[in-house]
Amino acid sequence: MERRQLEYFVAIVEQGGFTSAARALHVAQPSLSRAIGKLEHELGVTLFHRVGRNAVLSTAGEALADRARLVLRDLDALRAAAGAIGDGAAGRVDVAATSSSGLEPVTSIVAELARRHPGVTVSTSSALSAIEVVAMVLQGRCEVGVCGSAERPSGRGLVTHHLRDEEFLLVASPGTLDVRGDVVAPEFLRGMRFVVTKPATAVRALFDRLAATVGEMTIAAEVGDRSVVLPMVLRGIGAGLMPDGWSDLARRAGADVYRFDPAERLPQWLVHRQGPVTAATRAFIDTTLAARDSA
Structure with a gap:
């Protein structure tokens, strides 16, 4: 599992769909879809139900959403802690x-x-x-x-x-x-x-x-x-x-x-x-x- 996959997943949840998330992330929608498909394959679960143009969280997706946000927060904290050594907070x-x-x-x-x-x-x-x-x-x-x-x-x-x-x-x-x-x-x-x-x-x-x-x-x-x-x-x-x-x-x-x-x-x-x-x-x-x- 890569950080990028979690970022894409959270973006889709918060933006309400693949198209809006791709636009917010400045990535091509096919690339976004492939990354999520790979994440679903690695986890062995379906994260989204595709309903027309909309993406609806599955039960597994709902369980992962908050945890994904927390993982990203913790990764940011670790990166910031390493970068802050000797420097002021930023x-x-x-x-x-x-x-x-x-x-x-x-x-x-x-x-x-x-x-x-x-x-x-x-x-x-x-x-x-x-x-x-x-x-x-x-x-x-x-x-x-x-x-x-x-x-x-x-x-x-x-x-x-x-x-x-x-x-x-x-x-x-x-x-x-x-x-x-x-x-x-x-x-x-x-x-x-x-x-x-x-x-x-x-x-x-x-x-x-x-x-x-x-x-x-x-x-x-x-x-x-x-x-x-x-x-x-x-x-x-x-x-x-x-x-x-x-x-x-x-x-x-x-x-x-x-x-x-x-x-x-x-x-x-x-x-x-x-x-x-x-x-x-x-x-x-x-x-x-x-x-x-x-x-």
């Missing part, structure tokens, strides 16, 4: 992050990483939940993940580091609330209208819990893209619940920002697989943990 690290974690602490981590290791490029992938972040890391889709979760993320071969406790805030259009100071009790939310994200996000889970406890909290709008929550709040459609990473942006945009008493917090975690990692991934992990320890 290369690309793929990071899975929930939307709030993608803002903070990931933004600050990337800024510090650029200062410490200018040869490292960070590519982020969005996830709706901590469960999705963990799956992306364990499946080899990303090398490292950052997410918020009330429970410590777990999985076979997963390494988990607690980073900080993220605080959730109430954000409203200016002058909407008649309250002194910048602190409100949960009971103050009764009778208010809200712009919320769709289910599965940590912010939506907080809203649902508060609504069940406080009561009379109305959903004015439900959005799939968290970036539109603040514009809707500023237009007076409803208030919003946001992680503290949004606080500076919300205030600069003119929104009123309030903390809860008692505070609403959610632990944030850094996760990665056990075993060898690339120099770029190690730089990201070390930079993240150094920032945590100095906070």
Whole structure:
């Protein structure tokens, strides 16, 4: 089995077919088909069912897909480790992050990483939940993940580091609330209208819990893209619940920002697989943990 065969196989899975994969890899489709045919012969299984112009993973192909990604990740890590001897970290690290974690602490981590290791490029992938972040890391889709979760993320071969406790805030259009100071009790939310994200996000889970406890909290709008929550709040459609990473942006945009008493917090975690990692991934992990320890 050759590395090239695994790369071709993963490309077909991720691109959804032989034609798209050949185009993405810049290889002739017959060459791609021959390589996969050879791989199937060596393994003694059929990896794809050809249905018209489409390629559908067989049961054996589904079992191989995640393992192939992990093997390629490990090969990259070994190659990078050998190449990094005597040199600074360089290369690309793929990071899975929930939307709030993608803002903070990931933004600050990337800024510090650029200062410490200018040869490292960070590519982020969005996830709706901590469960999705963990799956992306364990499946080899990303090398490292950052997410918020009330429970410590777990999985076979997963390494988990607690980073900080993220605080959730109430954000409203200016002058909407008649309250002194910048602190409100949960009971103050009764009778208010809200712009919320769709289910599965940590912010939506907080809203649902508060609504069940406080009561009379109305959903004015439900959005799939968290970036539109603040514009809707500023237009007076409803208030919003946001992680503290949004606080500076919300205030600069003119929104009123309030903390809860008692505070609403959610632990944030850094996760990665056990075993060898690339120099770029190690730089990201070390930079993240150094920032945590100095906070």
